[in-house]
Amino acid sequence: MFEIIQIGWGVIIPIILVLVILLIVIIWKGIAGHKVKVTTGEEGIVGEIGKVSEKIDPQGKIIVHGEIWRAKSTQVIEKGEEAKVVAVDRNLVVEVEKV
Numbered sequence: 001m002f003e004i005i006q007i008g009w010g011v012i013i014p015i016i017l018v019l020v021i022l023l024i025v026i027i028w029k030g031i032a033g034h035k036v037k038v039t040t041g042e043e044g045i046v047g048e049i050g051k052v053s054e055k056i057d058p059q060g061k062i063i064v065h066g067e068i069w070r071a072k073s074t075q076v077i078e079k080g081e082e083a084k085v086v087a088v089d090r091n092l093v094v095e096v097e098k099v
Contacts, residue, residue, distance in 0.1 A: 042088040069094045
């Protein structure tokens with residue numbers, strides 16, 4: 001009724017090796033993915049350079065990565081000048097300084 005199939009070591013060992021290599025590659029890619037710098041949201045914007053779209057004195061607006069952010073600074077920064085984002089506060093207002 002039932003037929004028992006025997007699989008030889010010549011088949012088992014290559015299959016195990018392929019699966020182990022595949023597992024190692026998946027784990028390696030997963031770890032590498034966690035090391036990539038964040039490029040979106042609050043964490044990704046700090047350190048980026050943007051263009052002031054509304055004079056900052058002490059508050060205004062800046063465009064970074066195509067997004068308009070409310071900005072504040074201790075310096076007066078004119079419209080059209082570039083500024084570097086140094087922090088993002090809880091209200092999603094970026095702190096900037098002249099470049």
